[in-house]
Every structure is written in structure tokens, then in C-alpha cells.
Amino acid sequence: MxxxxxxxxxxxxxxxxxxxxxxxxxxxxxxxxxxxxxxxxxxxxxxxxxxxxxxxxxxxxxxxxxxxxxxxxxxxxxxxxxxxxxxxxxxxxxxxxxxxxxxxxxxxxxxxxxxxxxxxxxxxxxxxxxxxxxxxxxxxxxxxxxxxxxxxxxxxxxxxxxxxxxxxxxxxxxxxxxxxxxxxxxxxxxxxxxxxxxxxxxxxxxxxxxxxxxxxxxxxxxxxxxxxxxxxxxxDTEDSLSYSDGRLLGRPGPARGEQWLRIAVVRLPRISNATDLEALAAEPGVSVRLTATTGELADADLIVLPGSKATVADLEWLRERGLDAPIRAHAAAGRPVLGLCGGYQMLGALIDDPVESGRGQVDGLGLLPVHVRFVADKKLGRVAGTALAAPVRGYEIHHGRAEVGYDAHVTPLITDAAGAPEGCRSGAVFGTHWHGAFDGNEFRRAFLAEVARLAGRDGFRLAPDTDVPALREAxxxxxxxxxxxxxxxxxxxxxxxxGAPAGLPFVPPGPPPIPSARPGRVLAVVSGTDRAISATGAPPARPAEPVVTGGREVVSFERLAAGIRAAPARCGPVRLVAVDGRAGSGKSTFAARLTDALAATGARVFLLHTDDLLQGWLDIVSFWPRLEEWVLCPLRRGEPARFRRYDWHRGAFPDRFEQIGRPDVLVLDGVTTARAAARPLLTRSCYVQTDRQLRFDRGCAGTVPGSCPTGPGG
Structure with missing residues (x-):
């Protein structure tokens, strides 16, 4: 226990x-x-x-x-x-x-x-x-x-x-x-x-x-x-969405004899308890198709009118579609027709319905001498009896009360445990209010054998070992x-x-706007997370704590790092992360914090500042060819990467290469690192932004050597 x-x-x-x-x-x-x-x-x-x-x-x-x-x-x-x-x-x-x-x-x-x-x-x-x-x-x-x-x-x-x-x-x-x-x-x-x-x-x-x-x-x-x-x-389909016009019910097993038995079930708009037919579909060599076409009804060995939650309305629909004609023709030819609950009521001569539809008296199909009157009190219960010399069990759910004109040609289909008649049979036309009767193995076999005889399917053979209750349990x-x-x-x-764990993040609807950074705060919008991350300015007390900025819940560096580790690599075996943004926005601080968080997960991580690949002060974007040649192409091939760091004092690249190797994660920090050419290789891209005044102050303070914009946003 x-x-x-x-x-x-x-x-x-x-x-x-x-x-x-x-x-x-x-x-x-x-x-x-x-x-x-x-x-x-x-x-x-x-x-x-x-x-x-x-x-x-x-x-x-x-x-x-x-x-x-x-x-x-x-x-x-x-x-x-x-x-x-x-x-x-x-x-x-x-x-x-x-x-x-x-x-x-x-x-x-x-x-x-x-x-x-x-x-x-x-x-x-x-x-x-x-x-x-x-x-x-x-x-x-x-x-x-x-x-x-x-x-x-x-x-x-x-x-x-x-x-x-x-x-x-x-x-x-x-x-x-x-x-x-x-x-x-x-x-x-x-x-x-x-x-x-x-x-x-x-x-x-x-x-x-x-x-x-x-x-x-x-x-x-x-x-x-x-x-x-x-x-x-x-x-045991929950609702009718799993039943489509023309679709076979279940997965028919191969026939045991030379012929199949073909069953067409009228796909009524308000079909109910269609699960009655699942037991028939479980039999090898029996195909059960839900349909609303005259051709498939005419071609069937057995036509079934199933239960309905709106008997009169569905009967009108059936007539409007012209489906009553093939059903009548089928019965007139001595081929079997079965009505279950609402379908049984449709097969009768007259329906008096002041309850469901309020339509009063409506003519049925006239294939059985049955008059049905609907009453407010629903009949519910489990039932048992015998039919076709076999035991049968089922259940009743219906408002209709049937009066049957039994005679020498119209006999009860079922005799219940108290000896009372239930349903009826007239030649090859059968009807009953009982649901679930075919779940019983003996009655189902007896009924299918009778259907095959009436339909002239002499080559059909019943499987003696189909056990529907056991199949349901299996x-x-x-x-x-x-x-x-x-x-x-x-x-x-x-x-x-x-219960649900605490701290599950809120996911806002719609495409995420790039959040506006408040003065003194640096934000990053991260691809694949739809979140902002606090980087510098006024950081949370602990870097791992989520903070809320502008009414949006934001994630920690630790969660971002875990997401990067879980995401697929797209640059060979390496997860490539771009940290992009304008000059002075806080990219380098953000990249350093992310690198530390990745290292804390046990990842081998390398932080590469693309400024180190620039050729002098006036070159702000030409790092890309060097990055491709020295770093990205080798990594895509699974080879170690290396680079030469520009010597800002000498104004030249040295001859010596510095080794990057084959890290688990490579973090690229720099303007335009998330450019379109890089995106197919990126596991994540992070765009860092802050308010214009803070970027201006940093520029004037020397964050960007040799450069001072003329004003905020310059």
C-alpha cells in the first residue's frame, strides 16, 4: 500500500x-x-x-x-x-x-x-x-x-x-x-x-x-x-468527435471465413450511446461503419439506427437526407435492420412526443408495429433476460414508452428476467430499448449469426473466442x-x-513586446523564453531571484542557463548564445553573469567579446569574417576553435592564437552578434537594452574608449 x-x-x-x-x-x-x-x-x-x-x-x-x-x-x-x-x-x-x-x-x-x-x-x-x-x-x-x-x-x-x-x-x-x-x-x-x-x-x-x-x-x-x-x-469513446462519417469503428480483425459481415450505422446528428456498436466492431470479419450516405446503407448487410438524444429531430434529418428510402428498401428485401433505443422508436409506426421536441404525434418509418409515447419520467436501470436463446444483459435510458402490437409475425426480441417482453422482431427488422446488450458474448454471437443468415452471407464465420469484457479490461x-x-x-x-509548485511563472498572452527599461535598469529580451532578465543597474539581492519589471515576471540567470543547457546545440556540438544590444547597454555585464551561471551548471563555457576581433576604433562590424573563419566553421565541424585578440595598444593582431577549444557553450558578446546570418546557429539570442541616459553616461565615462556621443541617444 x-x-x-x-x-x-x-x-x-x-x-x-x-x-x-x-x-x-x-x-x-x-x-x-x-x-x-x-x-x-x-x-x-x-x-x-x-x-x-x-x-x-x-x-x-x-x-x-x-x-x-x-x-x-x-x-x-x-x-x-x-x-x-x-x-x-x-x-x-x-x-x-x-x-x-x-x-x-x-x-x-x-x-x-x-x-x-x-x-x-x-x-x-x-x-x-x-x-x-x-x-x-x-x-x-x-x-x-x-x-x-x-x-x-x-x-x-x-x-x-x-x-x-x-x-x-x-x-x-x-x-x-x-x-x-x-x-x-x-x-x-x-x-x-x-x-x-x-x-x-x-x-x-x-x-x-x-x-x-x-x-x-x-x-x-x-x-x-x-x-x-x-x-x-x-x-468507450467520450463523445461523438471520434466518430466521423464514413469512418470504420475500431480496427476490424481478419475474417475467419470467406466473407465479411458489413454493418452500416446511421450517423445521426445527435447520436447517443454509439458505444453499443463497439462490441460488434470487436468481432473478426465484422466491419462497422458510421455513415450518412445512401450508397453505403444500400451496400450493407445490416443497417443500424442507433440511439438518439432527439428522436424526432433526427428522424426529420434522416428523411431530409433521403436515408429513409434505403432503410425501407433494405427491410422490404428481407435484409436485416436494427433499431436501438431512439433508433427503435424511429422504426415504429407512431411517435407521440410532448417531452423532448414538443412536436406531438409524428409518423415513424412504419417498419415495426410500435407506438411510442414520451413521458417526463426517464426510465433508468440495469436489466437482464434472454434473447435468441442466449442470456442478455444491458441497461435502459429513455423517456419513451412503447406499445407493441405483438402477433404471430411480431414477436418479442427479449424476454426480461420477470418474463415481460422487451422490444420486438418482425421478419428481419429488430428493435429494443436496451443498451449494452452486445457486450454479452453469447447474445452477440447469436445475433450476428442470425444477421449473416438473413443477409445471405454463408461464407461468414464467427470467431468463437472473442471476449468483449476481457478486451475492455485489457x-x-x-x-x-x-x-x-x-x-x-x-x-x-x-x-x-x-500540489502545484510555488513560483510558476506567469505567461502573458500574445506576442511579447520588448519591455521598456526603467532608468537605471538593464533588461534583456531572450529568444525562446518570452521573458526579460535583470542584468545590472539595480540587480536583485541574489542573482537567482526572479524580479518583476514593468509588471512582467522575469526569470533568473540560473533559469536561463538551465534552459540553454536543455536546448539543442545548433553550431555542431556547441550551444551558441549571442548577447546583442547597443553600445553601453550592459551587454558585457549581462554576458559575464550568464557565463557564471552556465559554469555553475558544470558546463564548459567560453565568453568571447567580439570587440577583441575588431580591427581598430573605427571598425565596429568587420569581426564577422574572422569569427566565422577562426571560431564558427571549426566548431560546426566539431573541431577546436581559436582566435587572435586584437592588440589595441599596438594597433594590430598578434601572430599567436588563443585557444577556445570545444566548449559546451560559447557566449558571444557584442553589437550585431545576433545578426540574421548567425541565427541558424544560435541556441539563444539575448538583446540587452537600457535607458538612453544611462548609455550616454557610460559613454562619457569612458565605457567606449575614444568615443563620446554628443547627447543622449547620440
Whole structure:
């Protein structure tokens, strides 16, 4: 057993970035270490839901995360669930019970009440379990929604949760999205964001490493791990973003016989519990495609109308797209059609809906003799029975009550444990309100065998060993393996147990302006850090202390040195740093301090003043050819560098070379050292500036020998 106690929030750059998957993986990883862990999602918006033992409704992802934790699903794991029925309205489910419809703009008293419920529920879980892994919703950087946020930084702030941000690199733009997510947060929110996780990476890790280093330097926060792309981890999708028109569900295994079984699932706009089809997609030789085209429906062996959160609206959409015709033709030809929950209701003769759509009576497709009336009370529960001579289990989530005209040609599809009929079958058309029935191995095989017979697929052969519950459990174990192997477990433990570290820097939004130096203060703008650094004038008490200048948090020389050491070398094996700026700005002082900080890290560092390569007082830029010949070209080849230091008293270069060797870091100090020709070789460039009066005073005091400008800025 471990003594780890605490909580963590997993936020994401977008929906479907990998939050649900990472939470499930963390829960399985911690459970295997003996930690009593529970998942938590304060507010979820999804039409994929599950039913708890006590008849409550929660997001399916939280049921999946509960399984990863070795727990039965609980309404406490998802106290607020929003089930969108249209673009503007959703059904509100609180602690497992439907509370009615709400609009996107509702707030005030309702939002305050939900906030209290969320806070109280999380407090209960944290008292009961060692660790609670919380999942955010969408993106924490939805700045238009921040004031009413319950699930992201609003939750993190109220509960003091350290937060990590996961981004999907497979979509592209992961660095921009992670940096931008952080930069859009207000300072108090940023103080809780302690690191990043890159999800779905495939390719050469060495090519990714420089980007991770740069992200750390830009944000002052580490990347805690890179999870590889795993195409087999497709179970229990959180929302419909993972289902696209024309996309195969899962990864179909090779057929065991001579023929495949082709299943076309109508991609309804408000599809719900599409996870019902995952069990079918797990069967070798079965392809399950979500589609909205008449051609793919006509070509299928089985057409499935899945669940819907807006049955009447989706039925109208189906008719507008002309998809009702191939479904009717399929049934008329004696080929199988299946309706699940809302899809079952669409297959009926009549729908009377005063609840969801308020449309009253609407004709169904007329393929089953079923009349459905919607009532306010939602039917929720886990169910069991027999179908096709096989045991079957599932769950119900629906407002519709079905009256079926059973006769010699219309028979119950399922007989429940009490002997009551559920759903019906008329020839090759099947319908049921039950979800999750295909997770049972025996019923799934019996149903697919019947579908193959009806479709005339005599060459299709069922695999006798497909075990869907075992496959789901194996996917959770695989997630736990990935977390253990690819994330920094020690850093995660520190965050969970100790919270976000103090002193995390604020990252302002937008491109950083070059800060204006106050009188008596020298600043440097450093490439790759978006920060200013105090150099001279009025330095902090200790050089390592961050200071604030002009309202911007600035970093220390030690942090800059650490960032340089972590960044890739671009001049052969050497990290080249340019310290540029106007005469008298404080470049040499800045370069000396940076050199000392680099040396303190154990680096072999050499400071080269380009003034030593100038040929006399009137030469201010011709050092570049000598720098290239003596220093940069040898270093690029991996050879030792050397230079001749101009003798200002003799007015000539000596014959003797001074040795630079092959340092880890070469710091160049001088005007125009960060010129365009140098930039491809630079690991960092630092532009130093101060106020004009200070530069003038230094010039007159002899900082620039033989030269005194005529006035400030001269």
C-alpha cells in the first residue's frame, strides 16, 4: 500500500485531446500500486452515458474510469451531466437524475447550486479515497465561459487542484495549443498549471525533444511525458468527435471465413450511446461503419439506427437526407435492420412526443408495429433476460414508452428476467430499448449469426473466442502500462501529494513586446523564453531571484542557463548564445553573469567579446569574417576553435592564437552578434537594452574608449 494522498486535474487543449483516456490510465496505474483511487468529472457534456447500480445516469467515460479504478460506477463520479438535444438546449442530469432542459446561457442561481453540489461531492470523494483524478471538460481556456466554469480552472481554484494539460499531437499544432491554453489563463489559474502531457505521438522522439525543451523554456513548466499513438485504444469513446462519417469503428480483425459481415450505422446528428456498436466492431470479419450516405446503407448487410438524444429531430434529418428510402428498401428485401433505443422508436409506426421536441404525434418509418409515447419520467436501470436463446444483459435510458402490437409475425426480441417482453422482431427488422446488450458474448454471437443468415452471407464465420469484457479490461491494463512507462511517475506523485509548485511563472498572452527599461535598469529580451532578465543597474539581492519589471515576471540567470543547457546545440556540438544590444547597454555585464551561471551548471563555457576581433576604433562590424573563419566553421565541424585578440595598444593582431577549444557553450558578446546570418546557429539570442541616459553616461565615462556621443541617444 502507498501513503500517497491528494488530487489532480487533467485538463486538455480541446475536446477529444485525450483527457478521458489519460484519467483512465492514471486510475489503473495508481490502482495497481495499491492506491485507493476514484475518477471525477464535475460536469460532462455527452450523449454517451451509463447507468449505476442504483439507477443513476452518468457519463460513460466516468463508468469506464471507475472500471479502471476497480469500482462500480457512482453518480458521485459525474455529479453534473449535460445531454445536448439541440445546439442551444441540453437535458440537465444532477447526481444521476434528470432535472429538465436548460439553455446554454442559464446561470445565476442554478450555477451557484451546481457549484455547491460539485464542491460537496468532490470533498466526499477526497475524504473517502486516497487519490481523486479529476477530468476537465473541453478546454480550460474557453475565456467566454470562465466566469461560470465548474469543471476546469474554476474547479481547480476552488479545490486547490494541481493541473496538467494534455494535447493531441496527432492533430498537429500541439505546441501552439498548449502554450496558448496556458497564456489565455489568468494569473491565479496559471499558478495551478504545473505541466503538460503530449498524447498520440508517432515518429522519431529525437525530433520532438527540442520542441519539448522550448515549451519548458517558454512556460517554465515541464512536459511530464509523451504517450505514443495506440490505434487499438478505441473503446468507450467520450463523445461523438471520434466518430466521423464514413469512418470504420475500431480496427476490424481478419475474417475467419470467406466473407465479411458489413454493418452500416446511421450517423445521426445527435447520436447517443454509439458505444453499443463497439462490441460488434470487436468481432473478426465484422466491419462497422458510421455513415450518412445512401450508397453505403444500400451496400450493407445490416443497417443500424442507433440511439438518439432527439428522436424526432433526427428522424426529420434522416428523411431530409433521403436515408429513409434505403432503410425501407433494405427491410422490404428481407435484409436485416436494427433499431436501438431512439433508433427503435424511429422504426415504429407512431411517435407521440410532448417531452423532448414538443412536436406531438409524428409518423415513424412504419417498419415495426410500435407506438411510442414520451413521458417526463426517464426510465433508468440495469436489466437482464434472454434473447435468441442466449442470456442478455444491458441497461435502459429513455423517456419513451412503447406499445407493441405483438402477433404471430411480431414477436418479442427479449424476454426480461420477470418474463415481460422487451422490444420486438418482425421478419428481419429488430428493435429494443436496451443498451449494452452486445457486450454479452453469447447474445452477440447469436445475433450476428442470425444477421449473416438473413443477409445471405454463408461464407461468414464467427470467431468463437472473442471476449468483449476481457478486451475492455485489457485496454485498461494497456493504458496503465503506457502511463507507467511513458509518464514521470515521481513528478506526478509530487503534484498529487504536494500540489502545484510555488513560483510558476506567469505567461502573458500574445506576442511579447520588448519591455521598456526603467532608468537605471538593464533588461534583456531572450529568444525562446518570452521573458526579460535583470542584468545590472539595480540587480536583485541574489542573482537567482526572479524580479518583476514593468509588471512582467522575469526569470533568473540560473533559469536561463538551465534552459540553454536543455536546448539543442545548433553550431555542431556547441550551444551558441549571442548577447546583442547597443553600445553601453550592459551587454558585457549581462554576458559575464550568464557565463557564471552556465559554469555553475558544470558546463564548459567560453565568453568571447567580439570587440577583441575588431580591427581598430573605427571598425565596429568587420569581426564577422574572422569569427566565422577562426571560431564558427571549426566548431560546426566539431573541431577546436581559436582566435587572435586584437592588440589595441599596438594597433594590430598578434601572430599567436588563443585557444577556445570545444566548449559546451560559447557566449558571444557584442553589437550585431545576433545578426540574421548567425541565427541558424544560435541556441539563444539575448538583446540587452537600457535607458538612453544611462548609455550616454557610460559613454562619457569612458565605457567606449575614444568615443563620446554628443547627447543622449547620440
Amino acid at each position: 502507498t501513503e500517497l494522498r491528494g488530487a489532480l486535474l487533467v485538463a486538455g487543449t480541446t475536446s477529444d485531446a485525450g483527457k478521458s483516456t489519460l484519467v483512465a490510465g492514471l486510475c489503473r496505474y495508481l490502482r495497481r500500486r495499491g492506491v485507493r483511487v476514484a475518477p471525477f468529472k464535475a460536469q460532462n457534456m455527452s450523449n454517451n452515458s451509463a447507468v449505476t447500480l442504483d439507477g443513476g445516469e452518468i457519463g460513460r467515460a466516468q463508468a469506464w474510469q471507475a472500471a479502471a479504478s476497480g469500482l462500480e460506477p457512482s453518480v458521485r463520479f459525474n455529479p453534473v451531466l449535460l445531454k445536448p438535444g439541440s445546439d442551444r438546449h441540453s437535458q440537465l442530469v444532477v447526481l444521476g437524475r434528470a432535472r429538465g432542459e436548460v439553455s446554454a446561457g442559464q446561470g445565476g442561481a442554478l450555477r451557484a447550486e451546481l457549484g455547491r453540489i460539485v464542491a460537496g461531492t468532490l470533498d466526499q470523494l477526497r475524504a473517502e479515497y486516497d487519490v481523486v483524478i479529476c477530468e476537465g471538460a473541453g478546454s480550460p481556456a474557453e475565456i467566454n465561459l470562465r466566469s461560470g466554469d465548474l469543471a476546469n480552472m474554476g474547479l481547480a481554484r476552488s479545490a486547490g487542484l494541481p493541473t496538467i494539460v494534455v494535447g493531441d499531437i496527432d492533430r498537429g499544432g500541439v505546441f501552439a495549443s498548449m502554450f496558448g491554453t496556458l497564456a489565455l489563463l489568468e494569473p491565479a489559474d496559471q499558478r495551478l498549471v504545473a505541466g503538460f502531457v503530449v498524447n498520440k505521438f508517432r515518429g522519431d522522439a529525437e525530433l520532438l525533444a527540442p520542441g519539448l525543451s522550448m515549451l519548458t523554456e517558454l512556460t517554465g513548466r515541464p512536459t511530464l511525458g509523451v504517450l505514443p499513438y495506440e490505434p487499438d485504444l478505441w473503446w 485496454s485498461l491494463d494497456r493504458l496503465g502500462d503506457l502511463v507507467e512507462k511513458h509518464l514521470d511517475g515521481t513528478a506526478l506523485d509530487r503534484l498529487i501529494g504536494g
